[in-house]
Amino acid sequence: MTMAHFGGHGRTHLSEYAGDVWFGKLDARAKLVGIFVFVIVSAVLTDFVLVLVSLAVALTLVLASRLPVFYLARMYSAAVPFILFASVSVFLFGGWERGIEMWARTSACVLPLLVLAAGTETFDLFAGLRRLHVPAVITTLLMLTQRYILLLSEELSRMSIARKARGFRGARNLLDRYGVKVVAFTAGMVLVRSFDRADDIYEGLKCKGFGQEMTPWRRSRVALKDGLLALGLATVAGLLLTVQLGVIT
Amino acid sequence: MKPLEIADVGFTYEDGTVALKGLSMSIGKGEKVAVVGPNGAGKSTLLHLIAGFRMPFSGQVMIEGRPLDESSADDLRKHVGLLFQDPDDQIFMPTVEEDVAFGPRNLGLDDIEGRVARGMRSSGMETLAKRKTHRLSYGMKKRVAIAGILAMDPAILLLDEPTSGLDPRSRAELIGLLKEMDRTMLIATHDLEAAAEIVDKAVVLNVGMLMEGTMRELVLARDLMHEAGLELPPISKLFRVLETMGYPMDDLPVSLDEAVEQLTRVIDREGKHAHAHIHTHVHGGHEDDHKHSKAAAGERQPRDEK
Structure with a gap:
């Protein structure tokens, strides 16, 4: 997971x-x-x-x-x-x-x-x-949202490590154009990559016949x-x- | 009726990259087929087409005799179990048994308890039912993903790079598991050594099909291997080197099993040959006897010196 x-x-x-x-x-x-x-x-x-x-x-x-x-x-x-x-x-x-x-x-x-x-x-x-009879659409959305947040966080962590490994030490201040640019690109990449991963996860769910509910067996x-x-x-x-x-x- | 039939299938990505062109193939019931080829050859695209996540631009995919299209994809997907390259993309539940039960429950299948038990047993996870999925190793997660698919009892198993990212032990265990499984399988892989252990037939893919045949036919086709950017399995490489050194080889082995079988056969044959020499010469003189005894003990003379 x-x-x-x-x-x-x-x-x-x-x-x-x-x-x-x-x-x-x-x-x-x-x-x-x-x-x-x-x-x-x-x-x-x-x-x-x-x-x-x-x-x-x-x-x-x-x-x-x-x-x-x-x-x-x-x-x-x-x-x-x-x-x-x-x-x-x-x-x-x-x-x-x-x-x-x-x-x-x-x-x-x-x-x-x-x-x-x-x-x-x-x-x-x-x-x-x-x-407790909260509608399935709400609980499933909560579960998938939590999954997506974890995914975003994981991608962010990976990208942050990759940046550090290549010598990037973070933007010094808001006037540091290069630093701000790198951070902005990272944010964009995180979204794109997490979107791709989310797509894979959705396909994984479909493979297992997922409908609308995620309840324990x-x-x-x-x-x-x-x-x-x-x-x-x-x-x-x-x-x-x-x-x-x-x-x- | 074959579980999977693909006729003249073509697929192009939105950016214009042609992933598959004029691909036709079929898999019989219980047959295990490897799809091998370089990166970008269309292996994963093919699996996604069969699983109904993408629709071919041309040609047709038939699953269990039914044509796959937008309207039938969700229904036909029940017959197809796709193992993703990254197991994290298909494990959703907090415990192993819950995750294995997830698919059968969604599909409304009967005897979930039995299916979960069988799925876990088949993938060697029966003792780990209550384990938290996020605490498992990568290899274990692959097994959980396989158990989840097996519990759905699909007609065809599609495996995308099943051995990638596994340590040697997990890889060997997974190969053993897949080898023993009596299922129709299509495996997309770079790992020819693993494929040779598992499958009966291989398809070399590079947008279109370059070749279809047994693994041995594949490794003997040197030019094709080069064209497809494939490397011989290490065991085949070793025997090819031995061959150049005069080792009496009947066939180029492509898997460890075949290599062991061949070695046994050769030792048996050559051992008897040496033994016959000893027997013949033992009455002839001590020097000859000594020489052939050494040969029988393993100090083989090159083939052409015998």
């Missing part, structure tokens, strides 16, 4: 650690339901204390998942610019408490999603969505532990929501 280096840890897939931890062995549907319910509720919380509680739950999930914290931290760092932008904007108009609340709320949403992405085989994740079953995770997260989310709505004080 097409590979792309991610995170610089010698691991080649986003979900490379999924097979090593208990969280990765749970049914994707249970994880999707539990985490999405939790994230949606966390996103609508407005009470500062409740937002902090939801962040604490998210951090507990990070630690309990047994996924390498440094790995998740690196993934989180990719979201930091967006989180900071939102938090600083809110801080400027609403004060420090609102700013921190925004940071906590977005982090409480992002962290469980990172755990879900890193702790579930990407294919299982999309297959889980399909089994083996059917997994939702076991008790899967149900408990989904139920646990949904219960926490439900409690937070009821307190937020004033049903429980």
